[in-house]
Amino acid sequence: AQKITQTQPGMFVQEKEAVTLDCTYDTSDPSYGLFWYKQPSSGEMIFLIYQGSYDQQNATEGRYSLNFQKARKSANLVISASQLGDSAMYFCAMRSSGSARQLTFGSGTQLTVLP
Amino acid sequence: DAGVIQSPRHEVTEMGQEVTLRCKPISGHNSLFWYRQTMMRGLELLIYFNNNVPIDDSGMPEDRFSAKMPNASFSTLKIQPSEPRDSAVYFCASSRDSNTEAFFGQGTRLTVV
Numbered sequence: 001a002q003k004i005t006q007t008q009p010g011m012f013v014q015e016k017e018a019v020t021l022d023c024t025y026d027t028s029d030p031s032y033g034l035f036w037y038k039q040p041s042s043g044e045m046i047f048l049i050y051q052g053s054y055d056q057q058n059a060t061e062g063r064y065s066l067n068f069q070k071a072r073k074s075a076n077l078v079i080s081a082s083q084l085g086d087s088a089m090y091f092c093a094m095r096s097s098g099s100a101r102q103l104t105f106g107s108g109t110q111l112t113v114l115p
Numbered sequence: 116d117a118g119v120i121q122s123p124r125h126e127v128t129e130m131g132q133e134v135t136l137r138c139k140p141i142s143g144h145n146s147l148f149w150y151r152q153t154m155m156r157g158l159e160l161l162i163y164f165n166n167n168v169p170i171d172d173s174g175m176p177e178d179r180f181s182a183k184m185p186n187a188s189f190s191t192l193k194i195q196p197s198e199p200r201d202s203a204v205y206f207c208a209s210s211r212d213s214n215t216e217a218f219f220g221q222g223t224r225l226t227v228v
Contacts, residue, residue: 037219043204101165101214
């Protein structure tokens, strides 16, 4: 079975600062993918970034980067130069072949960017 | 490009009534997911289809819930009879294949009174 853990229910960050949202995962499968999604107050789920288990480099997408530490089974999201519009719920998710490739989500972290 | 389309966006129904939620995945995607989101339980995977075949329905709460995918461009989630505890936002998502990211629809907010 696969499991995603997000230990930070809520985080605050000052505008223009960087913030790291934690995510740890558990799977026995050697092949898996890790994803981050953003859910603003309007409710839609927005895909942000993807990291494959065999990728040698950490994924980056604009101001988003994924700090992938395979040995520690962590996939933290780093948001640089935070903006007020980054205030939202952030979910970490995983797919692995051992769980029939279903997409499993963590409990989420509510990020608030302060002006 | 059209994203995942869900209908209706909002549904209010009385307890005991049948509810049908609809989803049109992104064209060319072969994986489809139904999720339920509540404050108490977060995002729960209800069922996962691959190439129109249900792969994992272990998240379906009980026999009152059923899901179908008759073809690659349409899926339904049915609740019969509905109960107040079914009130939640139901999301449909699709992905191109079993390795890539999933894209979500806008969700259906279901209220059972």
